[in-house]
Amino acid sequence: MAEEKQFRLEIISPDRIFYEGPADMLEIRTTEGEIGILRDHIPLTAMLVPCIVNIKNNGEVKHAAIHDGFIEILKDKVVVLSESCEWPEEIDRKRAEEAKLRAERRLKSGDSNLNMARAELALRKSLIRLELAGQSKS
Amino acid sequence: MASMRDIKRRKESISSTGQITKAMKLVATVKLQKAKAKAENSRPYFEHMYEAVCSILNKSGYMDHPMLTPKNASSDKPGEGGKRAVIVITSNRGLAGGYNSNIVKLVTGGDFDPKDTLVYAVGRKGKEALARRGYEIAKDYSEAINEPIFADAAEIGTEVMEAFREGKIREIYLAYTVFKNTVSHIPTLQKILPVESDQMQKKEKKEGPLSVDDLTLMNYEPEADEALNLIIPKYVNSLIYGALTTAIASENGARMQAMDSATSNAEDMISDLELKYNRARQGAITQELTEIIAGANAIS
DSSP, rough: GGGGGGGGEEETTTTEEEEEEEESSSEEEEEEEEEEEEETOEEEEBBSSSSEEEETTTEEEEEEOSSSEEEEEEEEEEEEEOSSSEEEOOOOHHHHHHHHHHHHHHHTOOOTTSSSSHHHHHHHHHHHHHHHHHHHHH | OOOOHHHHHHHHHHHHHHHHHHHHHHHHHHHHHHHHHHHHHHHHHHHHHHHHHHHHHHHHHHOTTBBBTTOOOOOOOTTTSSEEEEEEEEEEOOOOHHHHHHHHHHHHTTTTTTGGEEEEEESSHHHHHHHHTTTTEEEEGGGGGGGHHHHHHHHHHHHHHHHHHTTTTEEEEEEEEEEOOOOOOOEEEEESSSSSSHOOOOOOOHHSSSOOHHHHHOEESSHHHHHHHHHHHHHHHHHHHHHHHHHHHHHHHHHHHHHHHHHHHHHHHHHHHHHHHHHHHHHHHHHHHHHHHOOOOOOO
């Protein structure tokens, strides 16, 4: 029964296969907004923005931070390709906090030579990391 | 005939060289294992990326996109639309047999005119060799080859993509060594941009009957051409990263082989010298004996 509602999920990053296995539901944020994916979703390719993904598998929910990449929903499986993704326990809180401060300072300085988009992305990433690290602690 | 002392000294020097090459071989073997594992880990990512790009190209049909080859390509005129860029991946250190020179030969032997080519060097050896031959080195990423992480590949990728967008370069090639197995490494030149969309589409079509995925209509968020804009830089980065990891595995494989043959050569030379040394020693003893006997005969 449970198996009929599941689909195959693969999350792949350049240096490892991050997650591979069945899932009941996947929640993820794309450039167009948040989506939840169940079995038999229509085929879709979407770009991701930094977010926390929730992987539900047999009542168990796993969280992970995904910083970029794209998702491909195929008929028989769902593939997420991401250049960087992390489990909560892999996140270095202190480093994320420092990165957040750095990015904020950069954005405030308003230097025109600066790559604003990049600083903003860095800030978003660090916020996601902190949020996920905080979640897993409480 | 060389004196006993000379032969002995020579033998000692060769055996200490042999020890060094043996140690280097062992180090290369360990590094090879690591590099091989890393190259294998990066493969699924790259393969999926390739598939995704292929399927987008297939399903959306022909698109007029600056990063794809135009249908009736007439681009190969030097000086038009910028230079050609080659990302040359070699090693920072030598003593790896033909590893570095093969890559350099691949670039110089191909139709890359030094005046029309920009080199993005990863690895000091290739950079030096190409600079000597008059190629312009646009940027040097030699630090990255020691321990490649994805961020390095992304940095190189962003840099070349930017130059491509600005029109400074019109084509991007990747020169690296494919690691096939421990003994065979193939120097390869690959065109990464513009993407040869025709080729990719054909490749897909050759493969047997259509699978379910080919028949369902893929939806894109955002639209396909915009998605392609975002995916192609990622595709380029993953290509570069894949090339870096496989090149490192090849480098260590090549060094292991080179050091292995150096060690066995040293052993051959030592056994040869051993023979000569013994012969010389015997000759010296015989001569001494004759002298003593002759001396004793003269006294009596």
